[in-house]
Amino acid sequence: MENTSENIEKTGIEIEVEDLGQEIITKPYDPEKIKIDHQNVDLGFLLEKLEYNEIDLMPDFQREGDLWDNIKKSQLIESILLGLPLPSFYFSVDAKTDKWQVVDGLQRLSTFQAFWVKKTLKLEGLEFLDSYDGKSYSDLTRADLRKISGFKVNLYVIEKETPKEAKFLIFKRVNTGGLILTPQEMRHALNQGIPADFIKGLSQLESFKKATDYRIPSKRQEDRDFVNRFIAFYLLGYEEGYKGELDAFLNDGMAKLEQISIEERNNVKSNFKDAMEISYKIFGNDAFRKRYDLNERRKPISKAVFDSISVNIAWLSKQDKAELLNKKDLIKHELINLFNSDERFHRSITTATGQKANVVYRFEKIKTLFNEVLRS
Numbered sequence: 001m002e003n004t005s006e007n008i009e010k011t012g013i014e015i016e017v018e019d020l021g022q023e024i025i026t027k028p029y030d031p032e033k034i035k036i037d038h039q040n041v042d043l044g045f046l047l048e049k050l051e052y053n054e055i056d057l058m059p060d061f062q063r064e065g066d067l068w069d070n071i072k073k074s075q076l077i078e079s080i081l082l083g084l085p086l087p088s089f090y091f092s093v094d095a096k097t098d099k100w101q102v103v104d105g106l107q108r109l110s111t112f113q114a115f116w117v118k119k120t121l122k123l124e125g126l127e128f129l130d131s132y133d134g135k136s137y138s139d140l141t142r143a144d145l146r147k148i149s150g151f152k153v154n155l156y157v158i159e160k161e162t163p164k165e166a167k168f169l170i171f172k173r174v175n176t177g178g179l180i181l182t183p184q185e186m187r188h189a190l191n192q193g194i195p196a197d198f199i200k201g202l203s204q205l206e207s208f209k210k211a212t213d214y215r216i217p218s219k220r221q222e223d224r225d226f227v228n229r230f231i232a233f234y235l236l237g238y239e240e241g242y243k244g245e246l247d248a249f250l251n252d253g254m255a256k257l258e259q260i261s262i263e264e265r266n267n268v269k270s271n272f273k274d275a276m277e278i279s280y281k282i283f284g285n286d287a288f289r290k291r292y293d294l295n296e297r298r299k300p301i302s303k304a305v306f307d308s309i310s311v312n313i314a315w316l317s318k319q320d321k322a323e324l325l326n327k328k329d330l331i332k333h334e335l336i337n338l339f340n341s342d343e344r345f346h347r348s349i350t351t352a353t354g355q356k357a358n359v360v361y362r363f364e365k366i367k368t369l370f371n372e373v374l375r376s
Contacts, residue, residue, distance in 0.1 A: 014299065033166065040154055041152070041155060044148075047112055049100065055099065055102065056102070057106065070124055073121055076108060078128060078132070082128060086108065088104075089102075090102075094160065096192065120136075122134055165248055168186055184225040185221050196254070199257075203227045207280070208276050212301055230306075233307050233363075238311075274313065275309075278313050278324060279309060281328065282332065285298070291332075320374055327376070
């Protein structure tokens with residue numbers, strides 16, 4: 001068996017090897033539905049929208065909106081005073097609130113908010129205008145302020161009529177700034193309200209944190225990515241629901257949360273908690289990890305093992321869940337045997353884990369394993 005223990009990030013999560021490079025697009029998007037408005041405006045227009053809270057800087061992204069130090073922020077203000085061009089800003093219009101959500105340009109906008117709106121930033125470390133060192137908004141002359149507010153910037157605004165799936169692809173293509181959004185952060189941005197709040201809530205459950213050995217970080221929404229996988233496969237299934245595009249599938253899973261009743265969402269939460277608690281009781285701190293030998297070093301947590309085991313447990317009846325716990329030693333033994341004896345299963349949780357065939361195979365094998373143990 002290939003040793004994948006080297007594929008470990010500092011978080012203790014296994015890096016998934018996708019040998020296809022990119023997902024295969026199974027459904028093309030109608031270009032006529034993509035609406036993007038290009039504007040060349042005075043910076044004062046953006047500053048005013050910030051003042052009136054019409055731009056959502058989305059601090060809940062967990063990619064913090066204020067990561068630049070004061071020197072970098074100050075040099076941005078200096079560039080504007082010098083008339084140096086800035087990269088374009090990209091926004092998406094929220095269909096519910098009409099607020100502008102930031103796709104690209106978050107750090108620059110956070111700087112403008114600190115300097116112009118909150119007036120907390122004092123300039124320092126300037127390379128050309130050293131006479132401005134130590135100055136804040138209140139210390140600038142009217143001429144300086146007019147120069148800033150009249151500075152021209154390029155905006156691209158993705159209109160709310162653009163389909164959510166197409167917006168996600170646009171996010172991925174234009175998000176090229178210093179801190180690129182993770183796919184889960186993009187999904188969070190596109191699924192505000194019930195879906196985003198529900199997934200955040202599940203990621204904060206003690207049962208989830210304990211089952212994943214407190215190793216899944218909340219920064220950059222890695223924990224929510226795990227929960228999103230559970231939600232999508234639990235609600236949409238792996239046979240008919242999954243078409244081979246993982247990003248689109250996870251988006252659909254979040255959207256589905258808004259389409260079901262409160263009672264159904266409560267049922268999802270209950271079964272998620274069951275899956276986490278049962279996984280921990282059976283596997284302990286080995287939950288959702290590959291285990292080929294009882295004496296080998298512990299491997300990192302695998303997303304592919306997580307989704308196939310947790311969802312299959314969640315789908316069981318209460319009686320079968322209880323029986324599974326009674327046979328936890330047999331479950332552990334049979335799972336190690338599966339890891340060692342089935343090369344295709346090993347590949348399905350190691351390489352190209354988002355491929356339709358691999359997803360179906362690993363879910364079916366875990367389902368079969370549980371059923372055989374329950375019948376034994």
